[in-house]
Amino acid sequence: METRNIKAEIESKIHDPILRSNLENFSQQYPAARAKAYANVADIDELRDDLRDMKQYSVAHVEELADEFQTSLEQRGGKVFRAKDGDELKKILLKICQENDVHNIVKSKSMATEEIRLNDYLEEQGLRVKETDLGEWMLSVAGQHPSHMVMPAIHLNRNQCAKFFSDELKEDIPSDIPFMVQTARRVLRKEFLNADMGISGANFGIAENGAIGLVTNEGNGRIVTTIPPIHVIIMGYEKLIPKTSDASKIMRLLPRNGTGQRMVSYLTLVDGPTPIIREKNGEMVEENKKVYAILLDNGRLKAAHDPVMKEVYQCVRCASCLNVCPIWSTVGGNVYGHIYSGGIGAILTGLLNGLDEFSQFSDLCIGCRRCTTVCPGKINIPDLIQELRNRQVAKKGLSFPEKMIFQKIMTNRKVFHSLLRAASLGQKPVKSGKFIRNLPLFFAKMTEGRSLPAIADKPFRDRAEKLLQNNPANPKMRIAFFSGCNLDFVFPETGESVVKVLQDIGAEVIYPQEQNCCGKPIIGAGDLDTARRLAKQNIAALEATNADYVIAACPTCAETLEQTYKELFKDDKVWLERAEKLSKKLKEFSSFVEQIYADNGRLKNTAGKERITYHDSCHMRRSLGIYKEPRELLKSAPGYEFVEMTGADQCCGMAGSFGMKYADLSIQLLNRKLKNIKESGATTVAVACPACMMQIGGGIDKMAPNIKIKHIADILAENLGDN
Amino acid sequence: MKKICHEWQKYLDKGFIDKNYWPAFKENALAAAVELHEIKTYDEALPIINKVIAAADAEKIGAVNGEDYPELQAVYNNLGQQYQVYTDKFTIAKNAPSIDIGISTAEFGVGETGSVCVDNYAYEARLVSMLPAINIVFMNKNNIVDTMTEAFEILEQVFDRGYTGFVTGPSRTSDIERVLTLGVHGPSRLILMAVDKTE
Numbered sequence: 001m002e003t004r005n006i007k008a009e010i011e012s013k014i015h016d017p018i019l020r021s022n023l024e025n026f027s028q029q030y031p032a033a034r035a036k037a038y039a040n041v042a043d044i045d046e047l048r049d050d051l052r053d054m055k056q057y058s059v060a061h062v063e064e065l066a067d068e069f070q071t072s073l074e075q076r077g078g079k080v081f082r083a084k085d086g087d088e089l090k091k092i093l094l095k096i097c098q099e100n101d102v103h104n105i106v107k108s109k110s111m112a113t114e115e116i117r118l119n120d121y122l123e124e125q126g127l128r129v130k131e132t133d134l135g136e137w138m139l140s141v142a143g144q145h146p147s148h149m150v151m152p153a154i155h156l157n158r159n160q161c162a163k164f165f166s167d168e169l170k171e172d173i174p175s176d177i178p179f180m181v182q183t184a185r186r187v188l189r190k191e192f193l194n195a196d197m198g199i200s201g202a203n204f205g206i207a208e209n210g211a212i213g214l215v216t217n218e219g220n221g222r223i224v225t226t227i228p229p230i231h232v233i234i235m236g237y238e239k240l241i242p243k244t245s246d247a248s249k250i251m252r253l254l255p256r257n258g259t260g261q262r263m264v265s266y267l268t269l270v271d272g273p274t275p276i277i278r279e280k281n282g283e284m285v286e287e288n289k290k291v292y293a294i295l296l297d298n299g300r301l302k303a304a305h306d307p308v309m310k311e312v313y314q315c316v317r318c319a320s321c322l323n324v325c326p327i328w329s330t331v332g333g334n335v336y337g338h339i340y341s342g343g344i345g346a347i348l349t350g351l352l353n354g355l356d357e358f359s360q361f362s363d364l365c366i367g368c369r370r371c372t373t374v375c376p377g378k379i380n381i382p383d384l385i386q387e388l389r390n391r392q393v394a395k396k397g398l399s400f401p402e403k404m405i406f407q408k409i410m411t412n413r414k415v416f417h418s419l420l421r422a423a424s425l426g427q428k429p430v431k432s433g434k435f436i437r438n439l440p441l442f443f444a445k446m447t448e449g450r451s452l453p454a455i456a457d458k459p460f461r462d463r464a465e466k467l468l469q470n471n472p473a474n475p476k477m478r479i480a481f482f483s484g485c486n487l488d489f490v491f492p493e494t495g496e497s498v499v500k501v502l503q504d505i506g507a508e509v510i511y512p513q514e515q516n517c518c519g520k521p522i523i524g525a526g527d528l529d530t531a532r533r534l535a536k537q538n539i540a541a542l543e544a545t546n547a548d549y550v551i552a553a554c555p556t557c558a559e560t561l562e563q564t565y566k567e568l569f570k571d572d573k574v575w576l577e578r579a580e581k582l583s584k585k586l587k588e589f590s591s592f593v594e595q596i597y598a599d600n601g602r603l604k605n606t607a608g609k610e611r612i613t614y615h616d617s618c619h620m621r622r623s624l625g626i627y628k629e630p631r632e633l634l635k636s637a638p639g640y641e642f643v644e645m646t647g648a649d650q651c652c653g654m655a656g657s658f659g660m661k662y663a664d665l666s667i668q669l670l671n672r673k674l675k676n677i678k679e680s681g682a683t684t685v686a687v688a689c690p691a692c693m694m695q696i697g698g699g700i701d702k703m704a705p706n707i708k709i710k711h712i713a714d715i716l717a718e719n720l721g722d723n
Numbered sequence: 724m725k726k727i728c729h730e731w732q733k734y735l736d737k738g739f740i741d742k743n744y745w746p747a748f749k750e751n752a753l754a755a756a757v758e759l760h761e762i763k764t765y766d767e768a769l770p771i772i773n774k775v776i777a778a779a780d781a782e783k784i785g786a787v788n789g790e791d792y793p794e795l796q797a798v799y800n801n802l803g804q805q806y807q808v809y810t811d812k813f814t815i816a817k818n819a820p821s822i823d824i825g826i827s828t829a830e831f832g833v834g835e836t837g838s839v840c841v842d843n844y845a846y847e848a849r850l851v852s853m854l855p856a857i858n859i860v861f862m863n864k865n866n867i868v869d870t871m872t873e874a875f876e877i878l879e880q881v882f883d884r885g886y887t888g889f890v891t892g893p894s895r896t897s898d899i900e901r902v903l904t905l906g907v908h909g910p911s912r913l914i915l916m917a918v919d920k921t922e
Binding site: 026138158188193220225252259264274277 | 747754812816835837838847849850853854870871874876878879882883884887890892896897898900902904907
């Protein structure tokens with residue numbers, strides 16, 4: 001495996017203006033194009049469920065389907081092989097070529113063959129191989145790899161394409177798109193007519209009759225499977241489906257999600273040998289083609305029997321997870337594995353090429369979960385990536401600094417918290433107001449384009465005792481406040497706002513001092529043992545309060561306490577029970593308060609002077625499903641007028657430690673967010689997540705100092721005097 | 724002509740087709756850049772085809788499946804008086820690279836997508852519909868099914884071996900700067916003659 005410098009690769013993509021504008025335009029247009037394609041479908045989710053269910057059945061029966069497919073195709077005169085990996089497949093294919101005296105091969109898109117770098121091998125064997133999809137052909141000429149599974153050359157512009165054409169054809173090709181397309185037609189037509197073998201992939205293989213389906217817009221799939229006298233199908237086991245009618249479950253979603261089309265130009269179905277007519281010894285004769293199929297394993301069958309990872313079989317390679325991914329749409333697909341890009345690509349690379357290759361770029365998934373809202377097969381992409389990270393850590397362990405911080409420092413609350421206090425003192429020389437604007441030397445990258453929040457002089461935990469003296473005399477409920485690290489050490493004033501708002505609705509608030517970090521950064525890094533130790537500390541501390549509810553004003557903490565702890569203890573009956581009890585009591589702050597305000601008739605739309613907009617935290621919106629409630633609270637906040645911004649639910653780029661590790665990339669996401677905030681005309685942006693507050697606040701501090709950022713709790717607390 | 728099924732109509736008539744699906748089919752086909760002509764008889768297609776031939780300066784035509792539709796065969800015969808029309812599969816195969824216009828047939832349309840289902844088991848049917856720059860397709864206007872779900876339910880009954888599929892407009896690419904360009908490897912024009920003989 002080659003060791004890559006991912007940070008340098010990202011750096012070069014960030015500074016590629018062609019790539020950036022192509023991706024920016026596409027990702028802006030994609031959601032509307034997809035929605036338009038689905039406009040004549042009553043219930044998208046029903047179609048997604050049908051696809052998922054069919055694929056889940058298929059993976060559960062993958063060996064039977066492979067046997068049935070083989071029997072069906074061989075009964076009809078084809079020959080089926082199975083290859084456990086790329087090397088075996090190459091041997092089988094070379095033998096077929098030799099037996100049939102093959103010299104010229106045309107291919108239509110098959111990602112499985114790119115996965116095993118088949119073309120390089122065939123060329124080494126002296127065979128002529130031509131990709132026939134226009135984008136793939138251009139890239140193969142240029143020696144580049146596809147940056148997207150459906151739009152392989154999306155990172156290029158017409159001038160770059162024209163240069164590849166000119167170099168390959170040794171003639172001067174102008175950068176006129178229709179002319180280039182016609183040139184490709186002319187050049188590749190010759191290849192088709194001279195080919196003695198066509199290699200295709202398959203979008204699906206039908207077990208009951210041995211047919212395959214091929215999806216293309218250009219029509220190369222049809223010609224590759226028609227003209228050459230030999231057809232070799234190379235497909236992964238994940239393409240097998242039971243029946244012909246199951247194909248519609250793929251086809252109603254794949255084109256709509258992939259390219260915003262209701263159907264592709266050509267859906268080709270080939271079943272067994274079909275006739276061809278060609279000249280033999282001066283006479284036209286009709287005979288049947290030879291058909292071979294090679295089923296490629298290369299890690300797929302192992303994945304099929306993996307209780308978690310088998311979900312990848314639900315993928316139909318539409319690439320919509322890339323189209324909505326904030327990272328892909330900033331740096332493109334080439335920073336991932338060599339063929340499969342984006343979130344699903346990271347998973348496939350991990351399963352097919354190994355975890356070492358995967359771990360080089362696995363943290364490019366920031367867990368924003370936008371992909372889960374569009375995936376036709378309903379794959380929980382971020383969760384599968386997390387699972388692979390966990391396995392890599394279990395196998396290889398953490399890096400030394402991470403190990404030190406997680407296992408020795410964070411699990412010891414007193415040490416952790418005294419270090420944070422020390423940081424508050426240590427930052428004094430660089431601090432300016434609430435933010436650290438410039439860091440010296442090699443830390444400078446982190447403060448380029450944004451300020452970092454300063455650690456507060458006095459953490460929330462030291463302010464709690466005095467604050468809790470204002471608890472109501474006759475409380476209606478008892479609430480334990482879980483602050484999380486950010487509200488404790490970075491934004492303690494917001495922590496105070498939370499308590500004031502809760503006291504105002506009649507709650508007695510308790511702040512258990514024994515609470516520690518929720519553990520999310522450690523879980524994200526894959527160190528589950530350490531995470532369990534933290535979880536136990538928090539569960540015990542919160543249980544001891546005997547509260548009716550546990551409130552978190554950080555969606556990441558809320559998600560971790562409510563959902564992740566249960567998963568951490570799924571094999572520990574005693575702690576699972578305790579985690580479940582906590583889960584039931586756990587409420588996210590803004591949705592909890594909104595419900596009570598609604599019950600008390602406190603939600604009245606107002607139109608104040610100050611325009612305010614709201615940024616959805618990824619975890620809040622897509623993990624907790626909370627997005628209406630904060631808006632309702634803002635609409636009724638006196639003094640404000642609520643306005644929506646474009647892309648309110650797009651990630652701000654913080655995403656836990658990602659924002660620090662990939663500072664440059666994080667800033668690109670932040671800039672997009674700042675642009676949308678400014679364009680909304682709002683002078684205040686509200687958030688419900690302290691991590692987003694840190695990121696967006698830091699960007700505003702440097703680049704839009706007239707705009708204020710506030711946590712919803714702060715806005716609600718401002719208005720308490722009025723009631 | 725070799726086909727995956729010689730009784731498509733029998734299966735279509737099992738409650739799959741309905742005139743009500745036509746408006747959706749028309750809308751989606753037009754959106755997919757199909758050039759649609761609604762005609763009542765096959766010979767109404769003649770002047771349209773003559774115009775297409777003249778505009779494209781076409782010389783050679785490859786035409787298939789006349790044997791299943793005598794009225795279509797009459798159209799071919801008529802065109803043959805003026806132009807070089809190949810209807811024999813061997814002649815089509817021999818001349819395929821230089822054919823300017825291909826004429827073929829479709830079994831049914833799909834309302835949801837504007838696609839037509841083509842039975843292309845015969846090699847000559849694949850050649851005339853894929854290699855020339857223009858493909859003219861004849862289809863019974865009344866044979867429209869609702870969605871891809873129904874389309875594949877039909878295929879499940881008739882598709883045992885061979886070559887079939889769905890065509891939705893002309894060949895297209897957006898591989899360079901996502902600019903839509905028609906006619907990459909397949910035809911740049913798909914002209915659909917929807918023949919409604921019941922009116």
